[in-house]
Amino acid sequence: MKNKIELMAPAGNFESLQAALDNGADSIYFGVEQLNMRARASINFTLDDLEEISKRCKAKGVRTYLTLNTIIYDHDLSIVKTLIKEAKKHDISAVIAMDQAVIQVARAEGMEVHISTQINITNIETLKFYAMFADTVVLSRELSLRQVKHITDLIEKEQIKGPSGRLIEIEIFGHGALCMAVSGKCYLSLHSHNSSANRGACKQNCRKKYTVIDQESGFEMEIDNEYIMSPKDLCTIDILDQVADAGIKVLKIEGRGRAPEYVARVIKSYRDAIDSIYEGTFNKEKVIGWMQELDKVYNRGFWNGYYLGQKLGEWSKESGSHATQKKVFLGKGVHYFPKAKVAEFRMDAYDLKIGDTILITGPTTGAKEMEVTEMFVNDQKATKATKGDSVTMKLNFRVRQADKLYKIVKTEFAEKNKIEA
DSSP states (O other), X not given: OXXXXXEEEEOSSHHHHHHHHHTTOSEEEEEBTTSSTTXXXXXOBOGGGHHHHHHXXXXXXXXXXXXXXXXXXXXXXXXXHHHHHHHHHTTOOEEEEOSHHHHHHHHHTTOEEEEOGGGOBOSHHHHHHHTTTOSEEEBOTTOOHHHHHHHHHHHHHHTOBOTTSSBOEEEEEEEEOOOSSBTTBOOHXXXXXXXXXXXXXXXXXXXXXXXXXXXXXXXXXXXXXXXXXXXXXXXXXXXXXXXXXXXXXXXXXXXXXXXXXXXHHHHHHHHHHHHHHHHTOOOHHHHHHXXXXXXXXXOSOEEOTTTTOOOSOOBXXXXXXXXXXXXXXXXXXXXXXXXXXXXXXXXXXXXXXXXXXXXXXXXXXXXXXXXXXOEEETTEEESEEETTOEEEEEOXXXXXXXXXXXXXXXXXXXXXXXXXX
């Protein structure tokens, strides 16, 4: 088997970044300011954050990729140059790009370039062209694994190399949201709201209910699903052994707009799955467990995308997430006593009792989940806390005042479908 797959995690903010680092990501990708495909959906980093991003990732040996993969206009060019200069200054590993201007600026600065899926590369000749500029290529989302393997085999056979002198590395999307557009290129939002998806400002028209009406007769067509443009989320964990056999180098997890607990759980599941493939322990029983874990966080239902050559799309049947769990805000961190390893929280809402599962998130903490086995309420050992109480409990990690405390509960979706969360 070829070299181990690199697991690439999304980072929309420091909470998600830390969650990715804590759960085994090999690399992270992130946006700065507005010139990326999640400019509207997530809380993007600023130029001032680059130093801290680089510092945290270097400490873990994790590569860093700056996304600059939107359509670029003339008035954007000065921003592009500034972003890439700062990325180079702080030793960011590579730039993910689709516009030739971004590619040229990055190459002029001596930065490694990765070609975005927005370019829609579907064949070896197109890949050869971009190999003049880039070391890693994200293939079109619409290819089957058979087509992917054909390309990776030809790279090996013809020794197709990038500017670094290494063989071109292939990256594919492994998990997360899919849209009906070809590799993400869509104009619905631009036409309806003057808000371009190709500039990172998608209004997600495709996620809404639609009816189909004949304008001449007024006849409404009968359709079996009102969400006719909203595909289920991509999931490859059950076919990850086939993905590995396709010869890819990087598996990309979508989700820069998702919460840190999403990043933590998805990255941990795929980390375990990738490791099990190379240890020879990948099996159906483990897949069932990983799927149950992935079901707990935001999703629209799952399918394998186009990798197995399936029919066009598997569509969501209802709005929103199919997650079996959700978080309920309880309060914030107050103080941490390092010698005793005790954290204090102020309860601002809801209630908490022994046996509950809690989630603690923060810019440095990331996303930590655990069961409450013992706690003190207003300095007295107790089994339940309510709004207004001071709660202390033993934790083996530092809690900060910026940290938030949540309780994990079953969702209405889980209740309705009788799913054990």
